[in-house]
Amino acid sequence: MPALGTAGFGIRTFYAATHPNDKCGANGLPLTPNSVKILGRFQFLKTLSHPRLCQYLDISKTKHECMLVVSEHHSSSLKELIKKEGSIGESEIVRVGYQLLEGLCYLHNNGVVHRNLSVEHVLLDVEKNVKLSEHGLYYMTDYGADVSFPIGLPRYMAPEVLCSGPVRVDEETGHCVQPLSGPKSDVWAFGLILLQLVLGKEIWARLGIKETLHKIVEMIKSDMSPIDIFQQDATVASKLQGTSRELRDVLRLCLTVSAAKRAKSSELKQHPLFRDERMKAVPHKEEVRMCTTELRCKDLELPTYEETIENEFSDDHLSRRSMSEVFYLWRLAGGDLEAVLRKAGLAKTRRPVHLLPCYGIVDGEVFGQDRDFAELLDFTVVPLSQEQLRYRLRDVPATAYYPLLEEESKVVETQSLPTSPSSGELTSSASLPLVIREKDVEYQFHRIILYERLLAAYPFKRPCIWREARVDIPPLVRANVWAAILEVEGDVEGMYDSIDKETPTTTDRQIEVDIPRCHQYHELLSSPSAHAKFKRVLKAWVLSNQQYVYWQGLDSLCAPFLALSFNNEALAFACLSAFIPKYLHKFFLRDNSAVIQEYLAVFSHLIAFHDPELSNHLDGIGFIPDLYAIPWFLTMYAHVFPLHKIVHLWDTLLLGNSSFPLCIGVSILQQLRDRLLSFGFNECILLFSDMPEIDIERCVQDSIKIFCSTPKSATYRQHARPNKKKTSEDRPNLSYYSRDYHDQPQSELSMEPIPIDELKGEKCCRISAEDLIELGELAGAAYSRSPTKKRQTSKPMILIVDVRSPEDFRRGTLQDSINIPFQTAFSPEGDLNPCSAVQTLNSRRNQVIIVVGNRGRNAANFANELVRLGYSRVCVLHKGLDVFRTTGLITVPPADI
Amino acid sequence: MxxxxxxxxxxxxxxxxxxxxxxxxxxxxxxxxxxxxxxxxxxxxxxxxxxxxxxxxxxxxxxxxxxxxxxxxxxxxxxxxxxxxxxxxxxxxxxxxxxxxEELKLYSKPYEPSKDEKFAEVYHSLIHSPALETLLNLEHEYSLGVERLIKDRDRDLQHLQEKQRKEMDEALANVGTVYRDEDINLLAQRQFENSQTVESKWVSELSALHEQQKAEYREWVHRVHEDSQGNTTLPTYVQRLRSMSNALPDAEEEEREAPITRLEESFTIHLGAQMKTTHNLRLLCTDILELCRHKPHTVGGVVIPQPQRLQTAMSLYSHSLCGVVMLVDSRLNTYTGSKQKFALVCDSSTDFHFPSLERQLQVIEQQLPLAAEIKAQKRLMRGEEADQVSLNSSSSSGSASNEDKEKGGERRLHSGDFYLTKHSNLSEVHTVFHVVADDNLRTSDITSRHPVILAIRNIIKLSFRYDIHTLTVPLLLTHEMTEEMTISWCMKRAELMFKCVKGFMIEMATYSSQESRTIQFLVPSGLSEELFHQISNMIPTIFRLSNPLVVKSS
Known part of the structure; x- marks a missing residue:
């Protein structure tokens, strides 16, 4: 994306054509509105960046199929130049002509035909450089099929365009019936523009449409060259005589009726006329994408000292930021497109009460409605003032535009924000809720600049990115930050290109059925362009993971990545490919029941661990996780929430390890706790059939809390991703937070696979001996991996309950443990028999209760009973006390008092 | 190619x-x-x-x-x-x-707003200015004038009727002596003609008054607008009227109480699986004409406009209109039943913005041939397909279409068709959708494919297209309770309608914006309170209510 420079932003509107009443497409679903189609096709135009083009920035649709397009804008145009200065010298004509060709060649190489070229649509920046505008209209409207107005002014209509007649839309496919206009129709218009520059006035200025079209018809029918027809006018002839032979030759090459004989734009660029211009021209360098194997330093020329001085002396630092970034900030600074239009008097529509039809029949056809004049195409471009943005950023010091990324050793946790005079203010805004931070222009400004620098240094700066992401991720850079967190690297595009996404496969049908049901409220994702991309990414994933199959839900998983990296399918695919093994290892096996059953069993344990009352209630009514939680985990909540909530959830989820999603599940249940407790089975089913609104920020905070208060081994799953061989040193071992259990070194004190039936039979999670040693500080308050224990000074946060017989207990047990023998613990009513140990148990209810027994089932059963009685945070020592035999931690308890 | x-x-x-x-x-x-x-x-x-x-x-x-x-x-x-x-x-x-x-502003004739639209602009700006009160008071004054005339008319007509009845009684008593049978017939005929003349005299008088008021009012509005454009300070007329309204006496005790309380219950609901949109539902039990009729409203003995009037006037030209669905028979007139009552309500004050109801119906009638053509085309297309499937049924359908033609019936309204009238002088309504319904609505077994339900779908679709944010729908598809409408019938019908409306709203919201809308479900005033509560209890089971705040005991 080019830098802002001296450019302004402009907004224009047009209306998409409406579909006939209740028409359905070939798949039986209602037709996609044309506005949505345009929205999807437009996205590609954003990727076209060239110094001779007005950069497209944004599109949105408002009520009633009205489209708002934002692009770079300059206030003067070729039309004004001609009006003001009349004929300009030939060297100037050649310069403008060559710049026009540069723009056209770039478009044509990218498969875009302008079709809308005219002197009005050639803008000039302050240095009189050419900027083509409106070049995407023909492309984004599916070559005119999605709008009811013709594209291009009659005067510039190439002969073949005129001969094909106005666009007719095929009823079945919704595409244009006639052959599409080729790049050569732009060459004709280019010729006309050149001719007008030579003449110093507009041709056929006073003719109506009919006369203009007849003029072109005349040229078509005549055997003379159009340029000779023009020369029949004496003034034209004399003007042309005054120009060089080469210029006349170019004109003749452009203004040729026969398209086959007309020159191509690339050929014209090589014409001798432009010899000098070609020498002067600076080749345009394509922007490099985040993950690429191309050399980023290729043809890098370090600026000389003088140049640097010259550039740096400009005070307008904002103008050096990219346009998309400035436009993003413009929005945050209170920029409102519709308000701008209203102020300019452009959004003025007729009163709805006057437009109403007066009669309708049962088929849905209506009669007597009026057409709104506002729907007609208006070429007016309303400039967007940057004043407000600049005012909001007036106090930002120049240094804030170029933050230093300190050496890692010097960075202290708290100094994660750039140091600037206003950073005190920034850290205070950092504590505000996320939704407010995302709307704060100054905060976002700092964050974006910081991230942009970090991303430019990716993968080198990955630890920094990781650390910043724990604060928040600005929406503008989210796609790339996610990719960085997911450790996407290497030749992403090459990989993606090498997968055959075209050949039909057996899963195609299912994919095609699922896509039109996936996040379709999202305008971008509901467009046909998005559907095509969806299909390609999903097929690519299925093909490149032969051991897995397509399960419904994969589409939902893909949606957030595709929505973020819409113009970079390869990146979306790479992210998806990195995400699935991390969180959904083996979930997409043809027979995934073992994996899912284990996941759900661990989830039930976690509910019981944190909320025994809810767990008892849900178990009591038989509302087991199998009934509601499978789509949660299979799609990592992407099927459950709307996209704007998923991104916030995933911002945190991506930083967590593979058991973090379980904690999210518990936090969702906690938000609905009151209702769930009062509901019976049927009401619960009904509640989850249509997920109620969830406060996502609270959900994220709660799940972090839950995660931090869960012993790591409690969420052990044998089907989680096995330990990766490569220990990635570039990712900081910031905390326990990000590490997977499987990534830790294993010993005989660690967890080991438990048969699924056993797992399901128990209500409580098991904890490994390792975790017990750590939590209980049995090996001293040494290096700790667990966040459960926060303050070094506080008492141990666990209570060890030895449920073996008193004889065994006296023979040796763990330090500080209490003894409640299982055999005698419970009264016939099921309550705990009161004794001093039970009193201790009751007085320390906030602590993690670890039930320790022999290898038998006594400990598990005891724990089940505790849960039934409403004790929270109960877990069972895996493998019983015997596991400590070799550790020397078993001591003889002090004698009973 | x-x-x-x-x-x-x-x-x-x-x-x-x-x-x-x-x-x-x-x-x-x-x-x-x-x-x-x-x-x-x-x-x-x-x-x-x-x-x-x-x-x-x-x-x-x-x-x-x-x-x-x-x-x-x-x-x-x-x-x-x-x-x-x-x-x-x-x-x-x-x-x-x-x-x-036709598609480019550059080449098309610039749009010239009609007289009505120019007036609309002026009115809309005035009603959102301090002149608001003045406007409403003036409208109110005019409506009192119409009311007086209507009273006179009713008295006159009653008087005439009485006189004629007496004449007739007397004549009948003397049949065979003074009068012959022919004389009676003549008398009847004369009386009929007489009352026709009187009635038409009143009709013309009333419409003349409407026209006169409308012209006066519009001229006044334009003048005030020009005045207010001129000087920025409050024009004198506003001050004058301000002081007038300030001088209103305080409301008396009995006036403070709401005149008629109608049974109603409101719900806020969420629609959509992932992305939720919020909408409002209201169940209300009243007569449909109550939504249209202005109720007498007095403060301190002085009749003043109702507060609802203000809301309706301010939103008339806004992007938030109110519509109501009314069920009618297949004849496009106002001679009988509820249509007649509705027409009376419409005529009880002058509509300063839209043509009279009668005139609007005439315009609608002009659309019928066009619609008939489209219908015929569609039938032809469908017919071709149907013919291939079943040849034997063609005879019956053929006779039916013949029947239609005999009545000149291609112009007739069919079940599920609707026509739309606009009003500025009704209480809580801007547009009325008149849906043509037939008697089979009374049977219990209608499906979601019933023409009237399809019409409701079309109307909801129009509401989304034309910014009608509040729509009132007769929940049981009837305006009056009758004997055969048992509790189970009502519950079944209510369930069907709730589900259909929910489906339609989800369907229409698919590609439109996230604006919230209000749907009012109307049940006839004859409904028992118990049944009302049964129906309102059904809403939470069909719609997803927005997260309730659960009161905790602690």
Whole structure:
């Protein structure tokens, strides 16, 4: 994306054509509105960046199929130049002509035909450089099929365009019936523009449409060259005589009726006329994408000292930021497109009460409605003032535009924000809720600049990115930050290109059925362009993971990545490919029941661990996780929430390890706790059939809390991703937070696979001996991996309950443990028999209760009973006390008092 | 003139001693990138990696060349047709003309707002200014004038009726003595003509008053608007009227109480699986005309306009209209039943903005032939399909269409059709959808494909299109309770309607904005309170209510 420079932003509107009443497409679903189609096709135009083009920035649709397009804008145009200065010298004509060709060649190489070229649509920046505008209209409207107005002014209509007649839309496919206009129709218009520059006035200025079209018809029918027809006018002839032979030759090459004989734009660029211009021209360098194997330093020329001085002396630092970034900030600074239009008097529509039809029949056809004049195409471009943005950023010091990324050793946790005079203010805004931070222009400004620098240094700066992401991720850079967190690297595009996404496969049908049901409220994702991309990414994933199959839900998983990296399918695919093994290892096996059953069993344990009352209630009514939680985990909540909530959830989820999603599940249940407790089975089913609104920020905070208060081994799953061989040193071992259990070194004190039936039979999670040693500080308050224990000074946060017989207990047990023998613990009513140990148990209810027994089932059963009685945070020592035999931690308890 | 063409591409590469040739058919233009296509070729033909880059270049060149020649060929074909006269150039120009003049502002005639629309702009700006009160008071004054005339009319007509009855009684008593049978007939005829004349005199008087008031009012509004444009300070008339309204006496005790309390219950609901939109539902039990009629409203004994009136006036030209669905029979007039009552309500004050109801119906009637044509076309298309399926049913449908024609019935309204009238002088309503319903609505077994339900779908669709944010729908599809409408009938009907409306709203909200809307479900005033609560209890089971706040005991 080019830098802002001296450019302004402009907004224009047009209306998409409406579909006939209740028409359905070939798949039986209602037709996609044309506005949505345009929205999807437009996205590609954003990727076209060239110094001779007005950069497209944004599109949105408002009520009633009205489209708002934002692009770079300059206030003067070729039309004004001609009006003001009349004929300009030939060297100037050649310069403008060559710049026009540069723009056209770039478009044509990218498969875009302008079709809308005219002197009005050639803008000039302050240095009189050419900027083509409106070049995407023909492309984004599916070559005119999605709008009811013709594209291009009659005067510039190439002969073949005129001969094909106005666009007719095929009823079945919704595409244009006639052959599409080729790049050569732009060459004709280019010729006309050149001719007008030579003449110093507009041709056929006073003719109506009919006369203009007849003029072109005349040229078509005549055997003379159009340029000779023009020369029949004496003034034209004399003007042309005054120009060089080469210029006349170019004109003749452009203004040729026969398209086959007309020159191509690339050929014209090589014409001798432009010899000098070609020498002067600076080749345009394509922007490099985040993950690429191309050399980023290729043809890098370090600026000389003088140049640097010259550039740096400009005070307008904002103008050096990219346009998309400035436009993003413009929005945050209170920029409102519709308000701008209203102020300019452009959004003025007729009163709805006057437009109403007066009669309708049962088929849905209506009669007597009026057409709104506002729907007609208006070429007016309303400039967007940057004043407000600049005012909001007036106090930002120049240094804030170029933050230093300190050496890692010097960075202290708290100094994660750039140091600037206003950073005190920034850290205070950092504590505000996320939704407010995302709307704060100054905060976002700092964050974006910081991230942009970090991303430019990716993968080198990955630890920094990781650390910043724990604060928040600005929406503008989210796609790339996610990719960085997911450790996407290497030749992403090459990989993606090498997968055959075209050949039909057996899963195609299912994919095609699922896509039109996936996040379709999202305008971008509901467009046909998005559907095509969806299909390609999903097929690519299925093909490149032969051991897995397509399960419904994969589409939902893909949606957030595709929505973020819409113009970079390869990146979306790479992210998806990195995400699935991390969180959904083996979930997409043809027979995934073992994996899912284990996941759900661990989830039930976690509910019981944190909320025994809810767990008892849900178990009591038989509302087991199998009934509601499978789509949660299979799609990592992407099927459950709307996209704007998923991104916030995933911002945190991506930083967590593979058991973090379980904690999210518990936090969702906690938000609905009151209702769930009062509901019976049927009401619960009904509640989850249509997920109620969830406060996502609270959900994220709660799940972090839950995660931090869960012993790591409690969420052990044998089907989680096995330990990766490569220990990635570039990712900081910031905390326990990000590490997977499987990534830790294993010993005989660690967890080991438990048969699924056993797992399901128990209500409580098991904890490994390792975790017990750590939590209980049995090996001293040494290096700790667990966040459960926060303050070094506080008492141990666990209570060890030895449920073996008193004889065994006296023979040796763990330090500080209490003894409640299982055999005698419970009264016939099921309550705990009161004794001093039970009193201790009751007085320390906030602590993690670890039930320790022999290898038998006594400990598990005891724990089940505790849960039934409403004790929270109960877990069972895996493998019983015997596991400590070799550790020397078993001591003889002090004698009973 | 094809959009794409298949061409043979051949590629030659050498390895040490062998020369290999690859020949494939390539569809131009390529649907994917060249790189991807080459990757496929490499996979399919097991090509060596050293050939890849060269292959990419060659293929790119090939595709560009073929693409260009395809486009050139298409262009040449199009030009040739015109050159050879196969396509008439004048026809072509005439095709282009409307494309430009009807779709581009640059070439079309600038839009000239009608008189009504100019008035609308002025009115809308005034009603959102301090002049608001004045406007409403003036409207109110006018409506009192109409009321007086209507009272006079009713008295006069009653008087006439009485007189005629007396005459007739007397005549009948003396049949055979003073009067002959023929005399009676004559008398009846004379009386009838007499009352016709009187009635039409009143009708014309009333419409004359409406016209006069409307003209006066509009002129006044325009004048006030001009005045207010001139000076920025509050014009004197506003001050005057301000003081007048300030001087209103305090409301008396009994006036403070709401005049009639109607049974109603409101719900806030969420629609949608992932993205939720919030809407409001209201169940209310009242007569449909109560939503239209202005209720007498007095403060301190002075009759003043109702507060609802203010809301309706301010939103008349806004993007938030109120509509109501009314069920009518298939005749486009106002002579009988609820239609007549509705017409009386409409005529009870002057509509300063829209034509009279009668005039609006005339305009609607003009649309009927057009609609009939479309219907016939659709029937023809459907008919063709249906004929192939079942030949035997064609006889019955044929007779039915004949019947229609005999009545000149192609112009008739059918069940599920609706017409729409606009009003500025009703209490809580801007537009009324008159849905044509037939008697089979009373039976219990109607489905979601019933024409009236389809009409409701069409109306909800229109509401989304034309910014009607509040729509009132008769929940039981009836305006009056009758004997056969048992509790189970009502519950069944209510459930069907709730579910259908929910479906329609989800359907319409798919591609439209996130605006929230209000749907009011109306049940007839004859409904028992118990049944009302049963129906309102059904709403939470069908719609997802927004998260309730659960009160905790602690």
């Amino acid at each position: 094809p959009h794409s063409v298949e061409k043979d591409f051949s590629y030659v590469f050498h390895t040490k001693s062998t020369k290999s040739t690859l020949k494939v058919a390539v569809t131009v233009p390529l649907r994917t990138s060249v790189k991807e296509f080459v990757a496929r070729l490499v996979q399919a033909h097991n090509l060596p990696c050293f050939a890849v880059q060269d292959l990419e270049e060659k293929l790119e060149e090939f595709v560009n060349r073929e693409n260009c020649s395809l486009q050139d060929k298409n262009a040449e074909d199009a030009i040739k047709k015109v050159k050879d006269g196969e396509i008439n150039a004048d026809d072509l120009v005439n095709q282009w003309l409307p494309a430009y003049t």
